[in-house]
Amino acid sequence: MRIDYEAIIQGGGMVGLALALTLARAGLPVAVLEAQAPRRWRREDPVDQRVSALSVASERYLDRLGAWDAIRRARACPFHAIHAWDSEGGGSIDFDAHRYGEPHLAHIVENRLTQTTLWQQLSERDNARLIVPGSVQSWTAEAECLRVRLADGSECTTRLLVGADGARSPLRERAGIGHSVRPYGQHGVVGTVWPEHHHGGIARQRFLPTGPLALLPLSDGSCSIVWSCPEAQAAELLELPEARFRERLTQASESVLGPINACGPRAAFPLRRSHARRYIDRRLALVGDAAHTIHPLAGQGVNLGFMDAATLAEEMLAAHERGRDPGGPAVLHRYQRRRLGANHLMQTGMDAFHWLFANDLPPLAALRSAGLNLTDRFTPAKSLFMAHAMGLSGELPELARPHLR
Template identity: 40%
Template structure:
């Protein structure tokens, strides 16, 4: 990535903030913390009330954090308070099969002992991660919750962000971290590419009789993949992608009937299972912004790329954006550049768009390849997984990619270094 200074040097300008971030989920606060730690004035506009996100009750929603993402949270100073609630991912096993048949004879087996870092990643519940980010923002970041961004006026030297309560904020840069239906992107005239998968993801947590040993499982079935992700204790989170019409019927079932449908897919390798919390669902689609930047606008996370949940890479992709954009902005500020100037933002897009696009279409291709019952494709899939599994250097390459360790160049935050 070329980080040579652009022509835009900061001009004297009075603004409320250096950066306004639209979106208070996870990527927005993480970016705000990284920037605030480097001395920038940052506001996060969060449409949901803070207390609606920061509940104490277990609900089963969790994230598979790549090792690089864990290092980012360490650099932000919050991992120490999260580690006790995080489940290390020691192994990943991927195979294909059909409900009731069990896994096929060949598959991928990733063991963290094969890489020098000793971890592939961690499973962490949403409630712990959001609360840690919320607490860390106190005193560093202006957090406006329960209001949304309704407009943006772009000028030659700044942007005015208009809020739903009638207030407005001025800044050098507006960052859209506001999800797949990003209003920031739409108002900036950024078009989107993509398609609907015809699948719905069913998300829940299960208690099981036997320990999971820190192993994450990915089963590829004709109607869609099922991920079984280890949580602390004898408990796992499931992300079950199913044909949309079948998923709607499954969602209408009571808990007992839901488990009756799940069990043949889940198998009995963890003994008896039971639901450990509420069930959630969301439709699956691929949506990619044609540009991650516009005049005084940058997009991160799902606002830039919404991907299939195979391998749990959605949040990890967003955190790669966070690390890259924060580094570009902080470097530009220290050089005396205008952080919202086009040449500065172009460095961010050059750094992030190829990687995210490649990974998004890669997962799109994997879903298309595996979500069918074609016997010829099934045989080819078995052969392909068997070959990768049998060649240690190739297998370790896939492992390091999944752990987020193969970016070039690697943003400093993803190595655990502060900016």
């Protein structure tokens, strides 16, 4: 029987597109169904509100896809150090990649830049189809594939249907895959700000009892903020006149970069942890936020999603090369085994961190400050944190390992 696509991916966000491009570059026919085409990224536009800290592992993966150079040259800001401190007990910790002989820990990149770069590259391939607006209406299983009906009434066949359609994943819902959701009771207020002093290539994070405040370095010396705080406070911060907001931010950041002299538009996003009970079903897999979401305090969400994409692609391509079914149960179980536990571990670690730091009980404040100071002096623990920040802990997919050019 004729199979139209080896994979149909619902969701053309960063993760779905990375997966599609990996498969298409290996010669597999793929389709991406996306509700809305991304707005074109242009250098003359101000930096977007939504940015991500892309780890070294994600950088390597995007490099293997031939997308990293374009992203880096367009507008990506590397940072070599992290300075984190506690508002209560005076504890602090510093990580510096240079001390370990590494040039940087990660890059801050606008989500839309990553997305449109992958989109552009995919649109240049003959074996990839971007269907916009497009979405799955239903599917039925046949012996060697799924028959998929799209929202426009057309039908096609595929070996694997992938849900890369974000935290509310309609595909996950339609497949009846349950997921646990735990709101953190916080919103992340984001925007670009211009402090008095240059950030010097350092990402900064202050732990406040209401939630962490991150100042992430951008290439023109400004910073992108993620200010996690209770919903009511987030609403208030969005409403404040600009001058008052700058004052509040200067205060909340303890003037670590001097006064905040200007700020761009602000927006807020609800923060919640969610995890699908399983990542797979018959000829179906979930990747990225459709499978899991995590508190942004360690900037890991899309990095985990990229590792999902790289791992699933790796398993599919290995099967394809051996003449086996790339959407079959063996591939899917291996994918789930490699990613579900790793993502769960990261979520649990972040939750513990979040609980410890978003708590103003005096014994806890003393404990975490002592912990920060101790970790700062204890090289093996610091190396472990560095490896996490760079996305280099745990079992990496081949596409995220160093490669010889």
